[in-house]
Amino acid sequence: MEPYRLKLKEALEAIKNSELSPVELTEAVLSRIEAVDEKVKAYVTVTKEHALKRAHTLEGSNEALPLKGIPLAIKDNLCTEGIRTTCSSRILENFVPPYESTVTMRLLDAGYVLVGKTNLDEFAMGSSTENSGFFTTRNPWDTERVPGGSSGGSAAAVAADECIAAIGSDTGGSIRQPASYCGVVGLKPTYGRVSRFGLVAFASSLDQIGPITKTVEDAAILMNIIAGHDLRDSTSAEVECPDFTSTLGRDIKGLRAGIPKEYFSEGLDSEVEEAVKKAVSVLEQEGLEVEEISLPHTEYAVATYYILATSEASSNLARYDGVKYGLRVEAKSLLDMYLETRSKGFGQEVKRRIMLGTYALSAGYYDAYYRKAQQVRTLIKRDFEDAFKRVDVIITPTTPTVAFRIGEKIDDPLKMYLNDIYTISVNLAGIPAISVPCGFNSEGLPVGLQVIGRAFDEETILRVSHHYEQLTEWHKRRPEL
C-alpha cells in the first residue's frame, strides 16, 4: 500500500518497526499533495521545506515519541510559530504568529510533522469553505460539491489521503459536518477538554479543537496527545484525562442510547435517514438498548446559536483594526483607516455576522436577543442533562443531507445556517460528539452518524462509534481522484 494511505495507527507501527521512516512517509504525503491538491484545494499553505527538515531531524534522533514522524494537517486558524496563519481571511493573509498554539505545541512535543495549513470558511464562519477569502475546497468524493465547513480543508485532506490525520475546530459543527460530508471521522471534545490557547477565537464559549481522522482509534490516539488542562486557557478544565483508547474494543451490551425524535423530522433527507436508522439497528443487534427520547428545545437551537455566536464574534473580531497585526489600509484619518481596513479585509459573511452580533449586543436590544438567547441556551443544555439521566449516548444524523453542490446555498444564509441543525445544540450544551461514516447515498456520497455523549465522557462515544466501525466497511472506502 502507498504510505500516504496509512491510518495513523498503522503509520505509527510502520515507523516503530522501521518498515517506514519519517522522511519516507513525509515525502509520500507531500507527493500525494502535489498530485491531487490541484483538484481538492485543501491547503492554504503547504509547508514542504519545513516538513522535510523536521522529518530529517526526527529521523536522526532515537527518542521514542508517540507521534514520531507522522504528517498531519492543521486548520489554518491554529497559530503556528513562524508559519503563516490566515484563518482564510484577507485580513490575516500575511500574519505570521510569534507563538505556537497549545495543541500544535503538544503535537510538536509528540513528534508530529506539519505538512500544511488547511483551508476554512473565513474565521471558521460557514459550512462549506465557500466563505474562504481565498478559494473553495472541493469534496474529494465529487469535486463539484462542497467538503463541508468550516474545517473543510482538514476533512478533505484526510479523505484524499493528503495527510495521515488532521486537526480542526468546531464551534457549531465545523469538525463533524465536514467529516460527515467527506466520509471520515470527526470528534468535537467536551468544551474545556482541549486548550484553545492559540486558536484564533470565533465564539469563545463554543469553540473547541478536535481531531479529523480515518478511524475512531486514530481520533482517540490524537486525543491522548492534545487533551488536558492548560494554564494558558482559563476555560480549559482541570479534569483528569483518561487513556482515550482504553474503551475501544469493549462491547456495548447494556449501554443505553436515545434517539431524539426532533432530529428525525422535516428537512431530513430520506437516504440519510435510512442509513442512520440502519446503523442504529446494527448497534441494537449488538446489545445497545435503544429508546426514543425528546430534546424539546431543539427547534430554538439554530436561532440561539446564531445570536450567541455572532455576538461573541463581533466582540472577538474587534481586534482586527489595522493597528496590532494583519492588514492595514492607510487612509486620511484613524477612523477611515479602521473602516478601510475592515471593509477590505473581511468577507461578506464575516461582515454579516459582525453586524448581527453588534446589533444583538447593543443597548436596547441586548435583553431581547443576547440575554434571551443565553436563557434558551440553558434550556437546551438541560434537555441534554435530562436525557443523560436515562441514556448513555444520543444517536442522530450528523447533517440533514449529504454534501451539497458548490454555489447551491451560498446566496441564502438561512438555508446555509439550517444545515447546522443537528450539530449546534451540542456546542451550546458544551458536550462531546463524534461523526463516523455510516453509509453512502445512491450518488455515492458519504453519510455521517453522530454519537453524542455526556460532558467529559468522550470514552463512551468513542467506544460506541468504534464498535460500529468494526462491524462495517464504510470507513474503508476511499474516493478516486
Ligand code: GLN
Ligand atoms: N457552520 C457553523 C457556522 O457557520 C459552525 C461553524 C463552526 O463550527 N466553526 O457558524
